[in-house]
Amino acid sequence: MDLDHKQTSFTFEMDNFSEKESVIRTQNFLSGGCEWYVKVHPKGDHIDDHLSMYLCVADPESLRFGWKRRAAFSIALLNQSGQELYRKDEPFDQLFCAEISQMGWPKALPLEKLHEKGFLENNKLILNVQVKVAQVDDEGSVTGNEMLYVNGFQVLCSQVTSVSWIFVEHPNVAVHFKPKNQLLKTAYMNILLGLIETLKKPLHSITDTELNNAQSDFIELTEAGFNLDWLKIKLDEVCIERKTANADGSRVQELIKLIKNLKVELNQEQILSLEHTVSNLKDEHNKNNIVKTL
Numbered sequence: 001m002d003l004d005h006k007q008t009s010f011t012f013e014m015d016n017f018s019e020k021e022s023v024i025r026t027q028n029f030l031s032g033g034c035e036w037y038v039k040v041h042p043k044g045d046h047i048d049d050h051l052s053m054y055l056c057v058a059d060p061e062s063l064r065f066g067w068k069r070r071a072a073f074s075i076a077l078l079n080q081s082g083q084e085l086y087r088k089d090e091p092f093d094q095l096f097c098a099e100i101s102q103m104g105w106p107k108a109l110p111l112e113k114l115h116e117k118g119f120l121e122n123n124k125l126i127l128n129v130q131v132k133v134a135q136v137d138d139e140g141s142v143t144g145n146e147m148l149y150v151n152g153f154q155v156l157c158s159q160v161t162s163v164s165w166i167f168v169e170h171p172n173v174a175v176h177f178k179p180k181n182q183l184l185k186t187a188y189m190n191i192l193l194g195l196i197e198t199l200k201k202p203l204h205s206i207t208d209t210e211l212n213n214a215q216s217d218f219i220e221l222t223e224a225g226f227n228l229d230w231l232k233i234k235l236d237e238v239c240i241e242r243k244t245a246n247a248d249g250s251r252v253q254e255l256i257k258l259i260k261n262l263k264v265e266l267n268q269e270q271i272l273s274l275e276h277t278v279s280n281l282k283d284e285h286n287k288n289n290i291v292k293t294l
Helices: 157-169 182-200 208-223 229-293
Strands: 008-014 029-031 034-041 050-057 068-078 084-097 102-110 125-137 147-150 153-156
Touching (some): 008 029, 029 125, 034 125, 050 068, 050 084, 050 125, 068 102, 084 102, 084 147, 147 157, 153 157, 153 182, 157 182, 182 208
Antiparallel strands (some): 008 125, 034 050, 050 102, 068 084, 068 125, 147 153
């Protein structure tokens, strides 16, 4: 059901923040007729040097099968005077469902910056979350074909984790990306995901055709504006390994041929040696017979 809910805003305080090690979650709050909460990882969510923050659907296991939510949201860090110091935004409507019940930023803010003056006055973290719910479906079916936005790219629900990983590990990957058309952006992202999957495969399972296509895809992606220096390293490694493997394979074939030839030569030598030995034995036998006759 499409909705036109107003944006709601909630502020939360977290005391003794620098002493916290485990995940902190806020109280549940209501927005768009749905319950939400914010989850914060003080030491990072599998990332040691960043603060991680997520907007989460409350008690998703209690919702009916096929539930969905679409919402745009932001989380800001404030000082004790209520002044905004830092903000992370998801301005496009994001899809929340049973498969994806939280959205946010694993690398929300470097911990080094967090400890600068102002962010943790009196060792207290103050955050403000704003949520605007656009759609609520309490039941239905999730096909995996639902589209949602990740850093401005519209991708399949099933691709969210992979695309999110790209932007977490390489935040500048699309800073200079040129196409503005959303269909083109989706097409290029699919090419990038396919290239990554190809380069993840074991070397022996990558065909020459796949490797040639990977090189062509890389050129096309970089010409479109993607910053793929990190992927070029992997592509170069695969190409070098393939050339080395092919060279080694050629040398192996040459050695096999050489060994076969040597075997033939050795057999012929052995035959000649045997014939020579037989001839000597015959001569000695004849000499012995002559001596006996005398």
